Amino acid sequence: MLLYHKGKLSPEPERVSLVETIHTNEQKIRLALLQMDIAIGEPATNARKVEEMLSRAIQAEKKPDIIVLPEMWNTGYALDRIHELADPDGKQTAELLSEFARKHGVQIVGGSIAERIGDKVKNTIYGFDRNGVNHLSYSKIHLFRLMDEHLALTPGESRGMFDIDGIPAGAIICYDIRFPELTRRLALEGAQMLFVPAEWPHPRLHHWRTLLMARAIENQMIVVACNRVGESKGTSFFGHSMVIDPWGNVLAEGGEEEEIVYAEVDLGEVAQVRRTIPVFEDRRPGLYD
Numbered sequence: 001m002l003l004y005h006k007g008k009l010s011p012e013p014e015r016v017s018l019v020e021t022i023h024t025n026e027q028k029i030r031l032a033l034l035q036m037d038i039a040i041g042e043p044a045t046n047a048r049k050v051e052e053m054l055s056r057a058i059q060a061e062k063k064p065d066i067i068v069l070p071e072m073w074n075t076g077y078a079l080d081r082i083h084e085l086a087d088p089d090g091k092q093t094a095e096l097l098s099e100f101a102r103k104h105g106v107q108i109v110g111g112s113i114a115e116r117i118g119d120k121v122k123n124t125i126y127g128f129d130r131n132g133v134n135h136l137s138y139s140k141i142h143l144f145r146l147m148d149e150h151l152a153l154t155p156g157e158s159r160g161m162f163d164i165d166g167i168p169a170g171a172i173i174c175y176d177i178r179f180p181e182l183t184r185r186l187a188l189e190g191a192q193m194l195f196v197p198a199e200w201p202h203p204r205l206h207h208w209r210t211l212l213m214a215r216a217i218e219n220q221m222i223v224v225a226c227n228r229v230g231e232s233k234g235t236s237f238f239g240h241s242m243v244i245d246p247w248g249n250v251l252a253e254g255g256e257e258e259e260i261v262y263a264e265v266d267l268g269e270v271a272q273v274r275r276t277i278p279v280f281e282d283r284r285p286g287l288y289d
């Protein structure tokens with residue numbers, strides 16, 4: 001199926017239908033976002049916190065289908081010691097999350113972790129399906145200079161497309177949301193949901209909310225963004241984890257304290273919104289690719 005085409009300018013816009021290929025019936029998905037505080041440079045403490053919050057999330061009255069974690073939850077931004085602290089090949093993280101996913105039959109979009117591969121450290125999301133099988137590995141493409149990521153980390157070189165319970169989805173990390181072309185590309189590849197783990201601090205709450213809503217509206221997709229809370233090295237992280245529907249409505253939003261944010265989304269709305277305003281059919285890729 002051709003969803004993306006680098007063509008020459010033609011008198012007729014290229015007609016691309018994402019609607020025909022996606023679910024049209026109501027399909028409810030329950031989400032739990034672990035909006036946690038992160039102890040800087042203390043992977044064991046953070047792993048215990050994750051285990052405790054996962055256990056609480058799974059006991060919710062309506063069991064979640066997907067649990068989402070924030071960015072760099074194992075180490076925080078302990079960049080001065082990141083080579084020593086990062087999880088070698090992501091093995092410890094994979095053990096913890098894969099085992100939990102399998103035991104409880106739940107999908108996990110495991111936020112991101114500092115992962116050491118040889119002499120490089122990457123900021124990587126791991127995802128696990130209901131059988132505990134790894135179905136997503138995406139390393140942050142755009143490193144955030146304002147927090148010195150570019151000095152300590154190696155950027156990823158590929159996009160985070162994956163399949164979650166049969167739903168085509170994309171994953172990006174924090175600063176990546178400032179690059180609309182990345183999310184658009186994931187949407188053109190079929191993504192109907194977008195997962196965004198983050199460590200996004202004050203004073204840019206306005207940017208966080210606006211950019212997430214914009215990505216949901218312009219790509220007519222469900223956006224699930226999990227941000228951390230707490231203080232680290234004089235920086236204050238505000239939480240406000242968000243679940244946004246493809247019309248841009250905020251279905252759930254966290255406060256500024258540690259909590260689990262629950263939401264239920266209807267995947268059928270993606271097709272409905274894309275039919276109502278056929279943005280993907282009306283694109284003129286020859287004019288601005």
Ligand SMILES: NC(=O)CCC(=O)C(=O)O
Nearest residue numbers: 144174175199200201204
């Ligand atoms: N961890 C990050 O990528 C932070 C991005 C951020 O704060 C921003 O304003 O962009």
